[in-house]
Amino acid sequence: MWRGQKQGYVRRWVAQDLGKPIGPKVRYSSICENPLCVAPHHLKQLSLKAFLTMAAKRKSPAVRVKERAKQSARRQAKALLKPEDVAYIRENPDGMTNKALGKKFGCSATLVWDVQHYRSYKDHNVAVNPFTHMITWAGR
Numbered sequence: 001m002w003r004g005q006k007q008g009y010v011r012r013w014v015a016q017d018l019g020k021p022i023g024p025k026v027r028y029s030s031i032c033e034n035p036l037c038v039a040p041h042h043l044k045q046l047s048l049k050a051f052l053t054m055a056a057k058r059k060s061p062a063v064r065v066k067e068r069a070k071q072s073a074r075r076q077a078k079a080l081l082k083p084e085d086v087a088y089i090r091e092n093p094d095g096m097t098n099k100a101l102g103k104k105f106g107c108s109a110t111l112v113w114d115v116q117h118y119r120s121y122k123d124h125n126v127a128v129n130p131f132t133h134m135i136t137w138a139g140r
């Protein structure tokens with residue numbers, strides 16, 4: 001059983017769980033294009049025909065990895081928060097509230113929450129330096 005097929009089965013179970021159709025002409029993909037993703041809110045229902053068309057056009061994993069890296073570099077370039085900000089928010093060394101963190105970095109408390117829960121800035125997997133905030137403070 002190849003991996004894509006296995007994810008397909010898992011998505012089918014997830015779909016069934018959500019009360020979505022799982023007939024023989026229904027297939028599921030993910031909206032985030034991560035072939036391993038089986039998140040319920042990323043489920044995309046496709047007809048068998050659309051699914052097969054998509055599978056035929058599918059790019060090789062190496063090409064997709066390269067494209068994703070380019071995309072995330074582009075996203076980071078125009079990102080509101082700098083990597084050190086993201087690290088600070090996740091670490092929250094001063095035990096600040098989300099509202100206070102948002103104020104500090106000029107973003108919403110909602111974004112702060114998203115960052116903390118890796119729903120935003122997922123690409124920022126920078127190793128957290130425990131002295132980041134000290135460096136930041138020293139530089140200001």
Ligand SMILES: [Zn+2]
Binds near residue numbers: 030033038
């Ligand atoms: Zn996903």
